Amino acid sequence: MLSVGGRFYGGIELVPHPTIDAEESARIAKHEVGAGADSVLRPIRISVTRRDGQDHLVWAATVPEDPLHVWIVQVDAHDGRVFRRVNRVIVDPR
Numbered sequence: 418m419l420s421v422g423g424r425f426y427g428g429i430e431l432v433p434h435p436t437i438d439a440e441e442s443a444r445i446a447k448h449e450v451g452a453g454a455d456s457v458l459r460p461i462r463i464s465v466t467r468r469d470g471q472d473h474l475v476w477a478a479t480v481p482e483d484p485l486h487v488w489i490v491q492v493d494a495h496d497g498r499v500f501r502r503v504n505r506v507i508v509d510p511r
Contacts, residue, residue, distance in 0.1 A: 426467060431472045434478075435494035436494065436495050437476075437494060442461060442476035442494070446480050446492055447480055448475055448479075450480045450486075450490065453482035453486070454458040454488075455483070456481065457478050457479065458484075463477075466491060474495060475492060475494055475495055476491070486506060487506050488505070490502045
């Protein structure tokens with residue numbers, strides 16, 4: 418069972434052991450962000466996420482690009498594909 422945002426999810430089905438390590442996921446995440454990325458913040462966390470009814474083991478790397486773009490890049494811990502990329506910086510549109 419997994420708790421995400423106060424919700425409980427049962428029936429998680431995945432291999433719980435990553436085939437790529439945190440450092441490799443950091444290199445993948447940095448490459449995904451591109452030229453503006455010169456570092457990856459530590460720690461790189463591993464978690465389970467669910468999309469379209471399937472569970473995925475992902476590394477979540479934080480990659481600063483510039484003051485307005487600090488990316489959370491989720492990298493699949495089994496095949497190294499970029500699973501999701503989200504900017505943590507919220508800009509007030511006013």
